[in-house]
Amino acid sequence: MSAPALAPPGGEDHVISVRGLVNRFGTQVVHDGVDIDIRRGEVIGIIGGSGAGKSVLMRSILGLQRFQAGRVWWFGQEVATLADEQRRSLERRVGVMFQDGALFSSLNVLENVMVPLKEHTRLDEHFIADLARMKIALVGLPPDAADKFPEQLSGGMRKRAGLARSLALDPEVVFFDEPTSGLDPIGAAAFDELVATLHEALHITVILITHDLDSVYRICERVAVLADSRVIALDTPEKVQVMDHPWIRQCFQGPRARMAYTQAQTLKSAATTP
Amino acid sequence: MVIAEFERLESEDGYVLRLKGDWTVAGLPAIEERTRDLHARERPVRIDASELARLDTAGALLLVQRWLGAQPWPPMEHLRPADRDLLELVGERMASPRPKKRRVYGLLPLAERAGIAAENATRQFLLLVGFGGQTLLTFLAILVGKRKLRWTSAVHHMERAGLDAVPIVCLLSFLVGAVVAFLGATVLADFGAQVFTVELVSFSFMREFGVLLTAIMIAGRSGSAYTAEIGMMRAREEIDAIRSLGMDPIELLVVPRVIALVTVLPVLSFLAVLSGILGGALVGSTELGISPGLFLARMQETAELRHFVVGLVKAPVFAVLIALVGCLEGLKVRASAESVGRHTTSSVVQAIFLVILLDALFAIVFMELDV
Ligand SMILES: Nc1ncnc2c1ncn2[C@@H]1O[C@H](COP(=O)(O)OP(=O)(O)OP(=O)(O)O)[C@@H](O)[C@H]1O
Numbered sequence: 154m155s156a157p158a159l160a161p162p163g164g165e166d167h168v169i170s171v172r173g174l175v176n177r178f179g180t181q182v183v184h185d186g187v188d189i190d191i192r193r194g195e196v197i198g199i200i201g202g203s204g205a206g207k208s209v210l211m212r213s214i215l216g217l218q219r220f221q222a223g224r225v226w227w228f229g230q231e232v233a234t235l236a237d238e239q240r241r242s243l244e245r246r247v248g249v250m251f252q253d254g255a256l257f258s259s260l261n262v263l264e265n266v267m268v269p270l271k272e273h274t275r276l277d278e279h280f281i282a283d284l285a286r287m288k289i290a291l292v293g294l295p296p297d298a299a300d301k302f303p304e305q306l307s308g309g310m311r312k313r314a315g316l317a318r319s320l321a322l323d324p325e326v327v328f329f330d331e332p333t334s335g336l337d338p339i340g341a342a343a344f345d346e347l348v349a350t351l352h353e354a355l356h357i358t359v360i361l362i363t364h365d366l367d368s369v370y371r372i373c374e375r376v377a378v379l380a381d382s383r384v385i386a387l388d389t390p391e392k393v394q395v396m397d398h399p400w401i402r403q404c405f406q407g408p409r410a411r412m413a414y415t416q417a418q419t420l421k422s423a424a425t426t427p
Numbered sequence: 428m429v430i431a432e433f434e435r436l437e438s439e440d441g442y443v444l445r446l447k448g449d450w451t452v453a454g455l456p457a458i459e460e461r462t463r464d465l466h467a468r469e470r471p472v473r474i475d476a477s478e479l480a481r482l483d484t485a486g487a488l489l490l491v492q493r494w495l496g497a498q499p500w501p502p503m504e505h506l507r508p509a510d511r512d513l514l515e516l517v518g519e520r521m522a523s524p525r526p527k528k529r530r531v532y533g534l535l536p537l538a539e540r541a542g543i544a545a546e547n548a549t550r551q552f553l554l555l556v557g558f559g560g561q562t563l564l565t566f567l568a569i570l571v572g573k574r575k576l577r578w579t580s581a582v583h584h585m586e587r588a589g590l591d592a593v594p595i596v597c598l599l600s601f602l603v604g605a606v607v608a609f610l611g612a613t614v615l616a617d618f619g620a621q622v623f624t625v626e627l628v629s630f631s632f633m634r635e636f637g638v639l640l641t642a643i644m645i646a647g648r649s650g651s652a653y654t655a656e657i658g659m660m661r662a663r664e665e666i667d668a669i670r671s672l673g674m675d676p677i678e679l680l681v682v683p684r685v686i687a688l689v690t691v692l693p694v695l696s697f698l699a700v701l702s703g704i705l706g707g708a709l710v711g712s713t714e715l716g717i718s719p720g721l722f723l724a725r726m727q728e729t730a731e732l733r734h735f736v737v738g739l740v741k742a743p744v745f746a747v748l749i750a751l752v753g754c755l756e757g758l759k760v761r762a763s764a765e766s767v768g769r770h771t772t773s774s775v776v777q778a779i780f781l782v783i784l785l786d787a788l789f790a791i792v793f794m795e796l797d798v
């Protein structure tokens with residue numbers, strides 16, 4: 154492993170930086186020196202085969218899982234060196250949308266969205282409820298969804314509700330773990346649209362872990378490819394897709410990828426020509 | 428962080444609202460409280476955002492809710508285009524306030540709720556009976572070879588509910604045995620009949636305490652585990668998966684657990700009887716001067732086999748009850764963590780209640796039969 158770069162690698166402009174991350178489970182090596190920088194305000198995709206370690210990378214960055222070696226910086230500060238209080242205040246600036254929403258099953262949607270607000274702010278409960286209702290509307294859920302419990306929602310609605318909760322504190326950075334998996338193509342496209350809108354209006358940095366090349370082409374400015382236990386490519390989708398690596402070739406040059414690419418191109422040109 | 432502030436600058440045709448500081452979740456509480464009775468009735472003629480440092484959705488919502496109201500909005504000076512977009516998005520998605528549901532109090536609703544609760548209780552009981560019947564049918568189908576008995580699962584549960592419970596059941600009975608002996612000795616000493624402590628301990632453990640203590644322990648230990656296991660499977664749609672794969676949850680999950688408890692509960696009860704008597708004998712020899720030899724001799728003289736049998740016949744009945752209640756409560760779980768907890772509690776409470784109730788019925792029946 155090469156010596157870790159000096160802190161903070163890239164400066165304030167990088168909301169999250171990772172150097173030399175190593176993750177092992179028994180004899181299985183998942184990460185072996187992962188380096189990545191996430192720039193403020195970008196939409197970055199993280200792709201890789203199933204089991205490549207995308208979710209583990211996210212959990213390591215968020216401090217939900219211990220790693221064997223490596224360093225992680227949030228907003229230019231190394232996480233391992235932070236005091237508890239500082240760390241918690243930084244955590245508030247990072248949101249996560251888990252794969253299945255991870256909603257609290259004993260609370261309804263409104264209460265789910267209110268939880269972080271009640272916990273971390275001194276705002277009045279009525280105002281919090283109004284704010285939560287607005288967030289619920291923001292992610293495109295109908296108003297009557299607010300009173301429903303997670304078990305009464307469809308998979309796509311649960312994802313949206315999870316998104317609403319992750320946006321509750323207006324985080325600067327939001328992780329999405331496979332937001333469009335399990336959605337129909339139209340629903341997936343709508344979700345991408347939603348992410349793009351929120352990215353623009355709320356100025357959030359979006360980290361999109363995904364299998365869906367459609368999403369990558371549609372909304373990602375850069376894309377990181379996880380393979381062979383490290384980040385093998387990190388660039389715009391157009392540049393990454395022509396790189397010479399077996400996994401990239403398979404992923405980007407299959408028939409599905411071509412279709413996703415041409416579709417995205419036509420959409421883009423349609424959007425630019427008035 | 429700078430807290431949010433605002434200033435009202437009066438002019439001849441109305442007022443100008445000047446925003447200052449961080450209009451964010453963290454900076455907002457103070458002005459939120461102060462402006463609670465503004466409902467955007469008196470709108471500003473102009474917004475001056477030159478001193479606004481930051482704006483997030485909470486700040487935007489407050490601004491729209493308290494000052495701006497519905498579109499069209501007054502002109503806004505020095506507002507960054509990004510913040511303008513945010514304001515517009517928030518204004519568009521802001522929900523209109525909704526009336527709250529109220530709970531009605533009073534005599535009539537109370538009666539109504541009591542009625543509903545009573546009906547619920549009856550329905551739960553019928554459900555338990557029906558579930559017992561279903562399990563019995565599955566068991567019969569296994570006996571005639573139409574269904575398979577899951578040996579691996581049954582043995583696994585025997586180990587967990589039986590073998591693993593031996594230490595705690597023995598210890599508990601031993602202690603209760605000692606306590607009963609002490610109690611008996613204290614009371615009987617007044618009549619100079621200390622030696623009857625032997626009968627007290629041996630009869631009570633053989634007829635009642637051995638099996639009752641064990642059943643209560645198992646209801647708490649295994650009945651609750653069954654509910655939590657099956658409940659978690661239910662919450663994660665595993666039960667539905669079992670059904671959709673053409674398998675039967677009763678055959679797969681319930682029957683092995685019932686069989687396991689029916690086998691181990693009598694054995695555990697037997698061990699409990701032994702430990703209880705041992706505890707009594709220990710107290711007898713150390714504190715009351717009844718030597719172990721005398722204790723044994725007197726027990727052989729007075730205790731009849733029927734006492735022992737009367738105790739042990741109850742064990743399989745209790746076992747079926749505990750296993751059925753545990754599994755049924757598990758199957759009732761809905762997809763929430765809270766529901767798993769509620770049904771686990773309810774499973775233990777029901778099982779212990781039913782065990783004691785049945786034990787009382789047994790006692791009456793045996794008394795009438797004179798055994
Ligand atoms: N707690 C754990 N214990 C052991 N192995 C684990 C653990 N968590 C993850 N792994 C292993 O690490 C590897 C990477 O898992 P990860 O969940 O990150 O994959 P992924 O890239 O997110 O895949 P997918 O796209 O299917 O979600 C897998 O091989 C998995 O088996």
Ligand SMILES: [Mg+2]
Pocket residue numbers: 207208209
């Ligand atoms: Mg994953």
